[in-house]
Amino acid sequence: MTQPPNDSTTGTPRTTAARGFASDNQASVHPDILAALATVNDGHQPAYGDDAVTARLREIVRRHFGPRAEVFPMFNGTGANVVSLQAMSERWSSVVCPESAHINTDECGASEKIAGLKLVTVPTPDGKLTPELIEAHATGFGNIQRRQPAVVSITQSTELGTVYTPEETAAVAAAARERGMSVHMDGARIANAAASLGVPLRALTTDAGxxxxxxxxxxxxxxxxxxxVVLNPDAVRGVAYLRKSSMQLASKMRYVSAQLAALLDGDLWLRNATHANAMARRLEAAARTVPGVEITQAVESNAVFAMIPKGAAERLRKRFPFYTWDDRTGEVRWVCSFDTTETDVDAFTTALAEEMAG
Known part of the structure; x- marks a missing residue:
């Protein structure tokens, strides 16, 4: 992705209010989240999760996911994935996941390096596992020469912008259970999936196995x-200790918990995701009218995947940041965020049409 141009006098990147389509990680912070941080920034609270804010977060999480749910605030998604998989597996375990899974492609091998497990990756056209794919790749049980399959990991919504229905997740979970395996979900964008399907978070997780x-x-x-979020405490051990030893235990945890509580206590999580999804659908609809643009995946969340000529992509990227998803094929990814506006989308698709015509 082309980076912001350097300031001609200082050599440092300029900061602008421009919004691109590279990643929802690049979006701003919602004002309600900043307000929540300001609210808890008063006086002293016990450290390491013994504060009142984290206690309240535990109640909120149980309201969404059920009475057995346990929450462990983390700094980042890679840390959450690594600690989760460590707690669910042994050093001789394997984890079955799609080839496109974030734990496989974008975490610098952290799960294998830190947890000592083996990722068994499965090619899929849409980023989704099925019971048949699990049956074909979860093998070697009891063979002393082989890693022992322990976990099935799926992503919701997937890295390709598709979503698992509750029924599809339940089928995956049933296939894992039949083989004595547990199920991990990378829910980096679970809010987008829930908004897309019009179901509560529990329907995609606890109730689906x-x-x-x-x-x-x-x-x-x-x-x-x-x-x-541990939904089945019987499937893990030592999460609290693994979080600490993996350098993910925040001392002033109330500042992380306050953000999660503000997101989940009302409907902010849903409003943000619903808007991002709507912007992606708007982008998709406009892009489909541009000659030569091929939409390559179903747009079911907040990402649009497309094929456009390399030259057009390079010219367009000078105007709006976005990533080439697959360097071999030239497939690109355009991601919308909670703060993406209709004006942003319309300006981008106008530029897309201009560069495709050029």
């Missing part, structure tokens, strides 16, 4: 902060 969720906040308006 997911054991552990990495809950995403940063992509949905937070300054920083994700969480591990």
């Amino acid at each position: 997911v054991d552990v969720l990495s809950f995403g906040g940063t992509k949905n308006g937070l300054l920083l902060g994700e969480a591990i």
Whole structure:
């Protein structure tokens, strides 16, 4: 992705209010989140999660996910995924996941390096696992020469912008259970999936048989902060200790918890995700009218995947930041955020049409 141009006098990147389509990680922080941080920034509170704000977050999380749910605020999504998988597996375990999974492609091998497990990656056209794919790749049980399959990890919404229905997740969970495996969900964009399907968070997780969720906040308006939500305490051990030894235990945890509480206590999580999804659909509809643009994945959340000529992509990227998803094919990804506006989308698709015509 082309970076912001350097200031001609200082050599440092200029900061602008411009919004691009590279990632929801690049979006601003929602004003309600900043307000929540200001509210808790008064006086002293116990450290390491013994504060009143984190206690309140635990109540909110149980309201969404059920009475057995346990929440562990984390700094980032990679940390949430690594600690989750460590708690669900042994050093000789394997984790079955899609080839496109974030734990495989974008976490610098952290799960394998830190947790000592083996990722068994499965090619999929839409980023989604099925019971048939699990059956084909969860093998070697009892073979002393082989890593032992322990966890199935799925992403919601997927890295390709598609979503699992509750029924699809339940089928994956059932296939895992049949083999004595547990289910981890990377929910970096679970809010977008729930908004897309019009179902509560519990329907996609607890009720569908997911054991552990990495809950995403940063992509949905937070300054920083994700969480591990343990839905089935019987599927894990030592999460609290693993979080500390993995350098993910915040001393002033109330500042992470306050953001997650503000997101989940009302409907902010849903409003933010619903808007981002709507902007993606608007972008998709306009892009489909541009000759030569091929939409490559179903637009079910807040991302649009497309094929455009390399030259057009390079020219367009000089005007709006976005990533090339697959360098081999030239497939690009355009991501919308809670703060993406209709004006942003319309300006981008106008520029897309101009560069495709050029």
